[in-house]
Structure formats: C-alpha cells, structure tokens
Amino acid sequence: MHGSGGTTESEDQKSITETRKNALPALEEAFKAVIEKVGEDPSRQGVVKTPQRAAKAILFFTQGYEQNIADLVNDAIFDEDHDELVIVKDIDMFSLCEHHLVPFVGKVSIGYLPNKKVLGLSKLARIVDMYSRRLQVQERLTKQIATAIADAINPTGVGVIVEAQHMCMMMRGVEKTSATTSTSCMLGMFRDDPKTREEFLSLTSRR
Numbered sequence: 472m473h474g475s476g477g478t479t480e481s482e483d484q485k486s487i488t489e490t491r492k493n494a495l496p497a498l499e500e501a502f503k504a505v506i507e508k509v510g511e512d513p514s515r516q517g518v519v520k521t522p523q524r525a526a527k528a529i530l531f532f533t534q535g536y537e538q539n540i541a542d543l544v545n546d547a548i549f550d551e552d553h554d555e556l557v558i559v560k561d562i563d564m565f566s567l568c569e570h571h572l573v574p575f576v577g578k579v580s581i582g583y584l585p586n587k588k589v590l591g592l593s594k595l596a597r598i599v600d601m602y603s604r605r606l607q608v609q610e611r612l613t614k615q616i617a618t619a620i621a622d623a624i625n626p627t628g629v630g631v632i633v634e635a636q637h638m639c640m641m642m643r644g645v646e647k648t649s650a651t652t653s654t655s656c657m658l659g660m661f662r663d664d665p666k667t668r669e670e671f672l673s674l675t676s677r678r
Contacts, residue, residue, distance in 0.1 A: 487530045488537055498526035532567055535604030540619045543601060547591030548624055556667075558582040559595045560675045568639050569606035577635025577651070580675040583620055584627035584660055584667065590620065609635055609654050617656040628660030630671045 487495075502522035506513045513519065560580035568575050579599045583590075602615045617631040632655045641648045660667045 487527065487534075491530050491537065494530065495523075495526050498529060499523050502526055532565075533605055535601045538601045538604075540598070540601070540623060543597055544590060544594050544623045547594045549589050549591070550587060551585065551589045552587065553585050553589060554627070556582055556584055556670060556674070557589065558671065558674055559592055562596050562599050564599055564603045564612075564633065564635065566603040566605070566607045566609075566612060566635075568637060569608060571639040571643070572606070573638040573642065575607075575609065575635045575637040575639070575652075577633060579616065580632045581616065581620065582630045582661070582671045582675065583624075584629075586625055586627045588624040588626075590624050595620070609633055609637075609652055613654040614656045617658055621658050626659065628662070628664070628667060629656075629658045630661040630668065631656045632672075632675055 499522040502525040503513050506518055506521060511518060513522070558580065559582075560578075562579040562581070563576075564579045565574060565576050567573070581595050581599075598616055598619050602612055602619070613631050613633045616633075617629045620626065620629050620631075632653065634651055634653045636651055640650055640652075657668060661671060662668070
C-alpha cells in the first residue's frame with residue numbers, strides 16, 4: 472500500500488540489508504520517543520505505525536553507507552581512445568543535512584576529460600546517489616563525487632557542480648524559501664586550465 476509519499480513499505484524494505492535490519496527495533500523506539508516528546512500521542516491511529524515507517528525510511532535515505540565506489544564502478548570502466556569533454560548534467564540529488572536531519576535537494580552536473588578510460592554514464596548518477604544517501608553537507612558531497620570519479624578512472628580533469636535548496640534554511644532559521652546554494656569542485660585540468668573550466672561552466676549553465 473502506498474503512503475502519502477508514494478513509496479511502498481516493501482520498496483523501502485528491499486533497500487535495507489540484513490545487517491541494517493537489526494537496527495530497525497531501536498530506530499522504531501527512537502522515533503516513537505520523538506513523536507511522544509513533541510506532544511503527540513504515539514498510540515493515535517494516524518501515527519501508531521509511523522515509528523516503523525520512519526525507521527525503514529531513514530535506512531533508505533542513508534543506504535549510501537552500505538555502498539563503496541569499487542563495487543559500484545568495477546564493471547563499467549571501459550578502455551576508450553576519447554579525450555574530449557564528457558558531461559552529464561542535471562542529475563537529481565536528494566540528501567539529508569547532517570546538522571538538522573532535514574532534506575536538501577537539487578541537481579548535480581558532472582564533467583570529465585577521459586584519459587584512455589571512460590565510465591558508464593549511468594554510473595555517474597549512481598555515484599551521486601551513493602554519496603548523497605548519507606548524512607551530508609553540500610560542500611563535502613561535491614568534493615566526494617569529484618574525488619570518486621578521479622580515483623575510479625584517473626581522468627585528465629573532473630568538474631562537479633551541485634545546486635541545491637536546503638529545507639533547514641527554508642523551513643527554519645532565516646526561512647528564505649527561494650535561496651539556492653551552489654558548490655563546485657574542480658580537479659586537474661578543470662582547475663589548472665581556464666579554457667577547460669570555462670567550457671564546462673558554459674555547457675552546464677545552458678538550460
């Protein structure tokens with residue numbers, strides 16, 4: 472049965488490894504305590520199953536801790552005599568702010584200059600998912616994505632741009648609902664060669 476968010480419990484369950492399933496009872500108790508402490512009745516019909524659902528959801532949102540870059544890309548690195556810019560832009564990104572445990576969401580654009588090896592295009596999106604499905608800050612997330620690609624295929628250069636909106640800024644604090652945060656990480660030629668960097672920035676800025 473679908474909840475209001477459109478994701479079934481079975482879909483959340485599929486993403487949870489046997490090891491992490493052991494954490495479910497403790498997480499359920501923790502969420503039950505939160506519901507009670509904010510002034511709600513945890514036995515009320517509408518929220519009686521919320522601790523169970525929330526426990527499964529938080530494990531789904533943080534499934535990146537169960538993944539590593541070697542397993543993710545090892546079957547999708549290909550020898551290819553191509554040295555022109557490769558760009559995948561506007562990759563959807565969803566993460567959790569480590570300071571307040573509320574979401575930040577946005578888009579990621581990735582570019583790299585191959586050095587005799589290319590990475591399957593879908594793996595770039597998988598790398599974004601792996602690092603975003605953890606407790607994060609946007610600055611670290613941006614660097615982790617770039618570094619992972621650099622380590623995986625040793626390209627001549629890598630560029631990553633992340634543009635996101637943070638619920639912790641929109642819903643609390645300054646409550647600025649239109650604010651967008653942009654971060655970038657440039658490695659190799661993207662850092663050292665202004666023309667390469669300019670080409671990447673020009674191509675990723677087109678909508």
